[in-house]
Amino acid sequence: MSELALMRKKISREREARKAAEQLLEDKSRELYLINKELEKRSNKVTEQKEKLQKKVDELQLTRSQLVQSEKMAAIGQLAAGIAHEINNPIGYILCNLSSLNEYLDDLQQVLKKQTECMGNMYVTKGAEKQAIRELAELKKQVGLAFILSDIDQLMKDCMEGAHRVKDIIAELSEFSSIRNPGLTREDINELIEKAIKVAWNELKYKAEVEKQFSELPLVLCNGGKLVQVFLNLLVNAVQSVESRGVITLRSRHEGSLIWIEFQDTGSGMPEHIVSKIFDPFFTTKEVGKGTGLGLHVVQSVIDSHGGKIAVSSKVGKGTLFRITLPVDGVLGMESD
Ligand SMILES: Nc1ncnc2c1ncn2[C@@H]1O[C@H](COP(=O)(O)OP(=O)(O)OP(=O)(O)O)[C@@H](O)[C@H]1O
Ligand SMILES: [Mg+2]
Incomplete structure (x- = not known):
């Protein structure tokens, strides 16, 4: 074959190869375009689902706060x-x-x-x-x-x-009631416990002897109404755990920038697997209509909002001890509703 013919053949092969490459590029571009479109569609769907989920979370949070509110109302x-x-x-x-x-x-x-x-x-x-x-x-x-x-x-x-x-x-x-006690004030925690005892006295007097081992405390910056509710929930739980008659011992101490208070009962006590769940919302071992399982959840959120801590130790058949630690001067950003 002449050199010219060879050259022509080479050029024609190259042209075909280029055409094929161009076709491939176009196909791939189309594919990419379609994939892109699909991705966009999916991403829109994901955003939509995310929004729906957020809405559900908001709804659940609202229901939760309504339930906490209704627990308060039930307590009241x-x-x-x-x-x-x-x-x-x-x-x-x-x-x-x-x-x-x-x-x-x-x-x-x-x-x-x-x-x-x-x-x-x-x-x-x-x-x-x-x-x-x-x-x-x-x-x-x-x-x-x-x-x-x-x-x-x-x-x-x-x-x-x-x-x-x-x-x-x-x-x-x-x-x-929170109407007269809307915000943060300096309170004597021993007095707040006394108030809770007075309010719960009707339930306490038949089943428990209340032993107070208070010591002098500095005034603590807190929401008094909410803390009375905390003490009330702990007292009611303590008395409900007592079968026939028992002792509820209340202690208070001041240690540096903290104070602690203890609620100890000689009631039924709890096994380990129950103790690990008691602060979960809606966890209750009480019969239907007797407990909502929100008491200790409310206790924990109030103590958290005061920058405090709550610890529990319990022995089946012996009783339960709750210890609350609170900073004397409250905590920055503490809610003041
Ligand atoms: N002092 C206690 N002794 C024994 N068990 C306790 C004590 N305190 C709490 N519990 C257990 O923890 C569970 C949860 O307590 P929580 O106060 O949150 O709810 P509840 O008392 O069942 O209902 P309520 O919403 O009316 O307070 C109780 O059902 C009980 O099993
Ligand atoms: Mg309770």
Whole structure:
């Protein structure tokens, strides 16, 4: 073959090879374009799913905070029942005393009327005084004036005491509600525990002896209302763990920039596998309707928000000990709602 023919053949082969390469490039570009499109579609789908998931997470968080709120409401409902019971007692004897006082007042009015008549008679009819005085003495005996006069003092004292008790309960209640205690204040933790005991007293008194081993504490920067709720949840759990009768020991100590408090009971105690779950929301071993399983979850979030810690140790059949440690001066960024 001539050199020219060879050259032509080479050029034609090269042209074909170029054409094939161009075709391949075009095919690959198209493929790439399609893959790109597909990726874009998928990425849009992923973003969409991510948004949907975020929405679900937001919804769940809202439900969770609503549940925590409803746990608070349930706790307040339980308290309200206890407080109603506590108020019922003093109001009961105040009413009873008032009805006795009402009867006494009738008798006293009769005596006074008679006495006035006597005084009148003495001036008007000479010699009638003996008869009038006799009648008066008779009436005094009849109504039991001596007893009335001595009993009036006691009844009044009891009424005053009962009314003061009701006033104290109401004061405790309004302090407990977040309306009067909205933010951070310096509080005596021993006093807050006392408040929780008073509120839970109705449940405690039948099943547990409360032993206080408090020591003097510095005032702690905290949300008092929320801490009372924490102490209340721990007290209620402690008393609920007691089968028939037990002891709840409460301790408090100050150590440097911290304070700690302990709630110890002689109740049922818990095995290790239960202890590891007690702070989980909705974990409860109590029968349906008795526990929501949010008590300790609320306890932990309140203690966390105060920059504190909570630890637990428990022995089946022996009892449980919760220890809360709190910084005296609170923590930066502590919520102040
Ligand atoms: N002092 C305790 N002794 C024994 N078990 C306890 C004690 N405190 C908590 N528990 C266990 O931890 C579980 C969770 O407690 P938590 O307070 O969170 O919920 P709950 O008491 O069951 O219900 P509630 O929401 O009414 O408080 C309880 O069901 C109980 O099994
Ligand atoms: Mg509880």
